[in-house]
Amino acid sequence: MSGEIIALVSAACFGLSGAAIAKGAEHGRRGDNGAFLSILITAALAGLLWAAMGEADLGALDAGPLLLAIGWFVLAGILATVLGRLAMFRSVELAGAITASLFRRLVPVFAGILGFLLLGETIGLVAAIGMAVIMGSVLAVMRTSLGAALGGTAADAAAHRRGQALGAASAGLYGGAYVTRKLGLMHVADPAFGAFVGAVTGIIW
Numbered sequence: 001m002s003g004e005i006i007a008l009v010s011a012a013c014f015g016l017s018g019a020a021i022a023k024g025a026e027h028g029r030r031g032d033n034g035a036f037l038s039i040l041i042t043a044a045l046a047g048l049l050w051a052a053m054g055e056a057d058l059g060a061l062d063a064g065p066l067l068l069a070i071g072w073f074v075l076a077g078i079l080a081t082v083l084g085r086l087a088m089f090r091s092v093e094l095a096g097a098i099t100a101s102l103f104r105r106l107v108p109v110f111a112g113i114l115g116f117l118l119l120g121e122t123i124g125l126v127a128a129i130g131m132a133v134i135m136g137s138v139l140a141v142m143r144t145s146l147g148a149a150l151g152g153t154a155a156d157a158a159a160h161r162r163g164q165a166l167g168a169a170s171a172g173l174y175g176g177a178y179v180t181r182k183l184g185l186m187h188v189a190d191p192a193f194g195a196f197v198g199a200v201t202g203i204i205w
Helices: 002-025 036-053 063-095 098-106 107-119 124-147 152-187 190-205
Strands: none
Touching: 002 063, 002 098, 002 190, 036 063, 063 098, 063 152, 063 190, 098 107, 098 124, 098 152, 107 124, 107 152
């Protein structure tokens, strides 16, 4: 159950981050919504975790598997730390924290489908039911929230639609990052190292 507990804590942290992004966006300047600052903090924390909890002896690994792992971790960083995060931050700005956080629930749906297609993982009955419930919930709230937005100006409705589209795109990018991280971990089983590489990729980008 430890994995499920960690996942629940992670979900709670993501929910809190959505509210923090929305508050920060109210005071942003020149289009800065804090995405880069969050990447810097991610890199610092991931570096500390890697130093304290790193599991792999990188110096003892062959160059081939190490480079393959780094390549997959870099791609995961581009998908999640850069593109997924930017889309998520912008979604919060345009559609609000509640709507944007709802679209984050689509991450396991995308990750499950991509894991099935690219990794050969099995989607069990319970997982399939859960994915269907998530999809149904998102579609229901999309209709409700868009209807509320249409009560405002045309510009408000257009911004809300863009926010929803970016929320869905962000979920897809994060789902893809889960798969690429898994591919990297097949070569170097060190999650902290993978997180650090992904965060550094975001800073360089």
